[in-house]
Amino acid sequence: MYIIENANLLKDKQLKTCSLLISKNRIAKIDSHFSHYRLIKMNAGPFIMTPSYVLFNSNIPQIKSFQELKRCLIKEFMLKGCTTLFTYVNVSYENELTTKITELKTALLSSPIDYLIGVRVPIRLLTQSFIRKCKKEKIPAIFVDLQNFDELEKIPWGWIKEAMFPFNSPLIPLISSVQKKEVKTVLSKWKGIMKRENIPALYEEIEENYPLTITVLNKIGLYPQKASLMSGTEVSYNLYTKINEIKNIDEVNLFHYHGDRLVVTVHKGTVQRAGDNVIFKPGNGEYVRVQTPSYFSLSI
Numbered sequence: 001m002y003i004i005e006n007a008n009l010l011k012d013k014q015l016k017t018c019s020l021l022i023s024k025n026r027i028a029k030i031d032s033h034f035s036h037y038r039l040i041k042m043n044a045g046p047f048i049m050t051p052s053y054v055l056f057n058s059n060i061p062q063i064k065s066f067q068e069l070k071r072c073l074i075k076e077f078m079l080k081g082c083t084t085l086f087t088y089v090n091v092s093y094e095n096e097l098t099t100k101i102t103e104l105k106t107a108l109l110s111s112p113i114d115y116l117i118g119v120r121v122p123i124r125l126l127t128q129s130f131i132r133k134c135k136k137e138k139i140p141a142i143f144v145d146l147q148n149f150d151e152l153e154k155i156p157w158g159w160i161k162e163a164m165f166p167f168n169s170p171l172i173p174l175i176s177s178v179q180k181k182e183v184k185t186v187l188s189k190w191k192g193i194m195k196r197e198n199i200p201a202l203y204e205e206i207e208e209n210y211p212l213t214i215t216v217l218n219k220i221g222l223y224p225q226k227a228s229l230m231s232g233t234e235v236s237y238n239l240y241t242k243i244n245e246i247k248n249i250d251e252v253n254l255f256h257y258h259g260d261r262l263v264v265t266v267h268k269g270t271v272q273r274a275g276d277n278v279i280f281k282p283g284n285g286e287y288v289r290v291q292t293p294s295y296f297s298l299s300i
């Protein structure tokens with residue numbers, strides 16, 4: 001056990017100074033101070049502390065060699081304070097699902113960061129049988145390619161909703177071939193159908209290489225397991241050099257505009273990045289198996 005004291009924890013665009021009691025690489029308790037504990041203490045006063053990030057990137061399945069994977073993970077994830085990557089496999093036929101997931105899991109066995117795998121499918125593959133197979137495999141998200149949008153009206157949504165229950169992994173829109181001027185119209189129609197049919201879904205595309213919001217994290221079953229600093233969660237966080245100019249700022253702005261001030265990333269209690277040095281430990285990452293998407297009812 002040890003204590004991280006004087007932590008300037010960034011939450012809801014405000015800094016809260018507190019201390020964290022750490023036990024077995026998890027946060028046992030957060031309080032204003034732990035003066036009555038005689039434990040090793042780490043002073044986090046000179047820094048801003050945020051949860052580490054979960055980033056979405058669809059290009060991972062295309063990476064073949066270990067060296068290529070290592071370069072990608074360091075540049076696109078680890079140097080940016082990410083300790084969990086979210087990606088998907090392309091599935092065109094139902095019988096490909098298990099094989100494609102297994103192949104990507106095998107390719108990521110050497111990953112030093114955790115990983116979460118969804119599936120990308122054409123609309124025609126939204127069948128009861130396929131949804132049940134995804135539920136059996138505990139697929140956390142189903143990306144629906146909206147190239148042939150007219151087919152959405154032909155889907156038996158009542159049966160699909162029944163097949164999704166109780167796992168309810170969300171459907172996420174993916175617009176790959178629609179002209180830019182039509183994107184808003186397509187997403188508006190998608191949202192209307194999802195709301196009308198009461199289908200678990202996201203109404204917007206997920207932006208690549210961008211920290212996932214709490215709403216999205218919850219929908220895919222990662223919140224508060226990941227990207228969260230509260231009692232009971234894993235010790236995964238970023239430390240940014242604290243300066244007066246960035247008092248009132250959110251995590252997204254820190255990520256985009258103050259990456260040069262990111263000095264430490266800790267992943268499940270182990271230092272992943274210190275200064276400009278990235279500690280690449282092959283196999284240190286784990287496949288995240290989601291238990292329950294949308295576990296919490298968020299009021300945000």
